[in-house]
Amino acid sequence: xxxxxxxxxxxxxxxxxxxxxxxxxxxxxxxxxxxxxxxxxxxxxxxxxxxxxxxxxxxxxxxxxxxxxxxxxxxxxxxxxxxxxxxxxxxxxxxxxxxxxxxxxxxxxxxxxxxxxxxxxxxxxxxxxxxxxx
Numbered sequence: 001x002x003x004x005x006x007x008x009x010x011x012x013x014x015x016x017x018x019x020x021x022x023x024x025x026x027x028x029x030x031x032x033x034x035x036x037x038x039x040x041x042x043x044x045x046x047x048x049x050x051x052x053x054x055x056x057x058x059x060x061x062x063x064x065x066x067x068x069x070x071x072x073x074x075x076x077x078x079x080x081x082x083x084x085x086x087x088x089x090x091x092x093x094x095x096x097x098x099x100x101x102x103x104x105x106x107x108x109x110x111x112x113x114x115x116x117x118x119x120x121x122x123x124x125x126x127x128x129x130x131x132x133x134x
Contacts, residue, residue: 024075024083026066028091028127034061035131038092046088047095048081054095058128062091065102067122080123093127100124 038061047054066084068075075083081098088096102122109115 022073022075023069024066024073024080024122025069026064026083026087028062028064028087031060031063031126033059034092034129035059036129036133038129040092041089043082043086043089046085046093048085049095049097053097054128054130057131058095059131060097060126061093061129062088062127063124064088064096064127065122065124067102067104068120071106071118071120073120075121077121077123080121084123084125088127091127092129094130095128096125097128098123098125 064084064087066080066087068080081096084098085096100123102124104120104122105117106120107115107117
C-alpha cells in the first residue's frame with residue numbers, strides 16, 4: 001500500500017512539473033505616462049491591431065512581450081496573443097498593437113546525452129491608451 005501511494009505521488013508530481021513548464025509568460029515595461037487615469041478592463045474589450053494602427057490618437061504606455069514558457073508549451077499564436085491582451089486589460093489599456101515576433105531558441109543537453117533545441121514562439125507589442133476617452 002505504501003509503495004502504491006508513493007507511485008501515485010510520484011506520478012502527480014511529474015504531471016505538475018510538466019504543467020508548470022507549459023503555457024505562456026508575459027512581461028511588460030512602462031514606456032510613457034498615460035494621457036488620463038487607467039482602470040483595469042476585461043480582456044475582450046481590448047482592441048488588437050496587427051497590420052494597421054488605430055485611426056484615433058493614442059499614447060503607447062507599455063511594451064508587452066509574451067513567449068512560450070518551455071518547449072513543452074502547446075500554446076500557439078492565438079493563445080499567446082490572448083495572454084498579451086489579458087495583460088493589456090490588467091494594465092487598463094484600450095488596445096494592443098502586435099509589432100512582431102519574439103521567438104527564442106533554447107538548447108539543452110550535451111556531453112553523452114546529445115544536444116536538442118527548441119524554438120519558443122513569442123510576440124511583442126505595445127499597449128496603447130486613446131488620448132481622448134470615449
